[in-house]
Amino acid sequence: MDFNVKKLASDAGVFFTRAVQYTEEKLGQAEKTELDAHLENLIARADCTKNWTEKIFRQTEVLLQPNPSARIEEFFYEKLDRKIPSRTTNAELLGQYMQDAAKEFGAGTPYGSTLITVGEYQRRLGGAEREFLQTSAINFLTPLRNFLEGDWKTISKERRLLENRRLDLDVCKARLKKAKLAEAKAALWSEEVDKAEHELRVAQTEFDRQAEVTRLLLEGISSTHVNHLRCLHEFVEAQAAYYTQCHKHMQDLQKELSSATGDTFPNAFAVNASTSGVSADPSPPSTATLPGASPPSRSPNPSNALESSTLKIEEVKPPATGTRKAKVLYDYDAADSSELSLLADELITVYTVPGMDPDWLIGERGNQKGKVPVTYLELLS
Numbered sequence: 001m002d003f004n005v006k007k008l009a010s011d012a013g014v015f016f017t018r019a020v021q022y023t024e025e026k027l028g029q030a031e032k033t034e035l036d037a038h039l040e041n042l043i044a045r046a047d048c049t050k051n052w053t054e055k056i057f058r059q060t061e062v063l064l065q066p067n068p069s070a071r072i073e074e075f076f077y078e079k080l081d082r083k084i085p086s087r088t089t090n091a092e093l094l095g096q097y098m099q100d101a102a103k104e105f106g107a108g109t110p111y112g113s114t115l116i117t118v119g120e121y122q123r124r125l126g127g128a129e130r131e132f133l134q135t136s137a138i139n140f141l142t143p144l145r146n147f148l149e150g151d152w153k154t155i156s157k158e159r160r161l162l163e164n165r166r167l168d169l170d171v172c173k174a175r176l177k178k179a180k181l182a183e184a185k186a187a188l189w190s191e192e193v194d195k196a197e198h199e200l201r202v203a204q205t206e207f208d209r210q211a212e213v214t215r216l217l218l219e220g221i222s223s224t225h226v227n228h229l230r231c232l233h234e235f236v237e238a239q240a241a242y243y244t245q246c247h248k249h250m251q252d253l254q255k256e257l258s259s260a261t262g263d264t265f266p267n268a269f270a271v272n273a274s275t276s277g278v279s280a281d282p283s284p285p286s287t288a289t290l291p292g293a294s295p296p297s298r299s300p301n302p303s304n305a306l307e308s309s310t311l312k313i314e315e316v317k318p319p320a321t322g323t324r325k326a327k328v329l330y331d332y333d334a335a336d337s338s339e340l341s342l343l344a345d346e347l348i349t350v351y352t353v354p355g356m357d358p359d360w361l362i363g364e365r366g367n368q369k370g371k372v373p374v375t376y377l378e379l380l381s
Contacts, residue, residue, distance in 0.1 A: 018167040021174070033170050039211060042218035043159070049221050050152050053228070057144040060235075064133050064141070092126030095119040114257065121253040125246055132242035140235035147224055155217050162214045165207040172200040258358050323351040326363070326377040340370030350377065 024030035035043075088096075098119030105112040176196035325347055332342040340363045342348070350361040350372065363372035 014168075017171050018164060021167050021171050025170075030174060031170065033166055033173070033207075035166075035211070039215055039218070042215060042221070046155060046218050046221050049224065050148070053144055054148060057141065057148065060136070060141060060144075064136055086130075089126035089129045091122045091129060095122030095124075095126060098122060114260070117256055117260070118253065121249050124249050128242055128245045128249070132238055135238040136235055139238065140231050143227060143231045147228070151220070151224065155214075158210070158214045158217055162207075162210045165203070165210045169200070169203040169207045172196065172203040176200050323349050323364075325380040326350045326361075327380060328376060329378055330376050332373065332376050334370060338371055340365065340368060340372050342372060342376060347380075348372070348377075350379070 021030060025032045034040075096119070098115045102112040102115035102119065105115070107113055107116060176193070176199075179192045179196040182192065326349075328342045328344055328346045328348065330342075331344050334341040340348075342363070346365070349364040352361055356362075359374055360371045361374055361377070363370060
């Protein structure tokens with residue numbers, strides 16, 4: 001008990017002298033031992049590495065898991081050293097909803113079968129996202145976290161020890177200076193000078209030793225950069241593989257939908273509408289279909305369509321080889337300069353080009369030309 005009290009008193013005395021030295025340095029009343037330029041540069045580089053690693057780590061966490069509540073939950077699981085439960089991704093959940101909806105609407109209907117197909121690909125996208133999150137967490141986030149919670153804590157501890165040794169050294173320097181001033185006044189203080197010089201030599205040795213330990217740790221930051229560079233390459237590769245996989249899934253989905261619908265896509269709506277007694281218009285009705293107005297003619301008979309538009313046909317030149325006439329069913333406003341605006345009931349010339357999206361055609365009206373959506377047209381023979 002007596003030993004502990006003495007040690008506590010000694011530690012309190014050391015802390016007090018360090019505090020006094022630090023305060024006097026800040027007030028400019030005491031001299032401060034400066035670190036060598038190389039060590040100062042290493043410390044500045046380490047601080048820069050820590051600050052930017054922390055920012056990159058936090059933002060990567062936000063990128064991989066935008067939900068803050070989920071991030072907090074994962075943080076507690078990691079601290080408790082427990083396995084993080086597997087979560088359903090948003091894409092997987094959307095795919096499940098689509099497939100459940102298809103069961104209600106009927107898997108044999110065009111809408112229901114398409115929901116099943118799109119839902120399956122959404123689940124594949126969700127699976128790819130899950131794999132990307134797991135790979136990125138292991139290969140990129142974990143090394144950054146290990147540096148911040150492991151290596152950097154060790155560096156910080158040794159730097160605090162170095163600062164304490166420096167304060168002790170400066171205290172001994174100040175004590176020796178006072179002893180020499182007193183010695184000049186009275187020769188009886190020679191013992192105090194010897195004691196102060198001995199304490200200074202001990203403090204200098206401990207400071208030099210701690211400076212060397214700290215320097216070696218700080219020079220290890222270069223190895224940290226090399227390790228983080230490798231992890232960064234792995235993160236980019238994981239991202240590239242993820243987006244490539246997503247792109248492939250979406251291309252496969254587009255091909256599957258195109259092969260399933262093709263040019264019969266508008267007719268699928270027409271058949272469904274005729275059996276259910278509802279309008280086949282997939283877009284908002286134009287002013288011509290509002291109450292009190294006559295809806296546009298949608299006669300599926302090409303001859304009737306030609307008879308109702310005799311005057312307009314006479315004004316249009318005969319179509320070139322590979323082109324067809326089409327009647328516009330609904331008004332359409334062009335989204336950009338590559339598209340052609342349409343007016344209900346007008347006749348235009350349409351044709352396709354190799355590699356073009358099957359849901360679009362090239363439409364011509366006089367000197368005007370642009371892309372037009374197939375669903376807004378009735379192709380005439």
